[in-house]
Amino acid sequence: MQIQLHKLLSLELCYTILRELRWEDGISCPHCSGTSVSKMGKMTATHSASVMCVKLVYSFDDLTSTIFLRSHYPLTTWITALYLMNLNVSNAQIGAELDISPSSASNLCSHIREGVVQKKLLYCLAEKLNLTNVIS
Numbered sequence: 001m002q003i004q005l006h007k008l009l010s011l012e013l014c015y016t017i018l019r020e021l022r023w024e025d026g027i028s029c030p031h032c033s034g035t036s037v038s039k040m041g042k043m044t045a046t047h048s049a050s051v052m053c054v055k056l057v058y059s060f061d062d063l064t065s066t067i068f069l070r071s072h073y074p075l076t077t078w079i080t081a082l083y084l085m086n087l088n089v090s091n092a093q094i095g096a097e098l099d100i101s102p103s104s105a106s107n108l109c110s111h112i113r114e115g116v117v118q119k120k121l122l123y124c125l126a127e128k129l130n131l132t133n134v135i136s
């Protein structure tokens, strides 16, 4: 029996990590950095509630302006891939761990690298998690 790391992570834990890292100084608008926001709806452990920027009248959530937005992979897959990339694990090994093809793993890792370069990955989640191998 092979234990797959991503199956040990809960979506709830991943959202908790993401929220703590992204909003450590409180929720702010990803476009204007304004902190005058109002929550719309209930934020649950596995789903983001929308937040409205009062200044721009713009709604956003935990995933806005991140590479995770509109992804068909759950957050657990992304966080596991990020962790494995930091261990210098090959795309084939990452694919095996995540139960996806090596080419899909390669695409996932490319998106993470591009996201880090473009500073869209949770405003450098990798940097905050001290995953230096991913961003070097």
Ligand SMILES: [Zn+2]
Binding pocket: 029, 030, 031, 032, 033, 034, 053, 054, 055, 056, 058
């Ligand atoms: Zn705003």
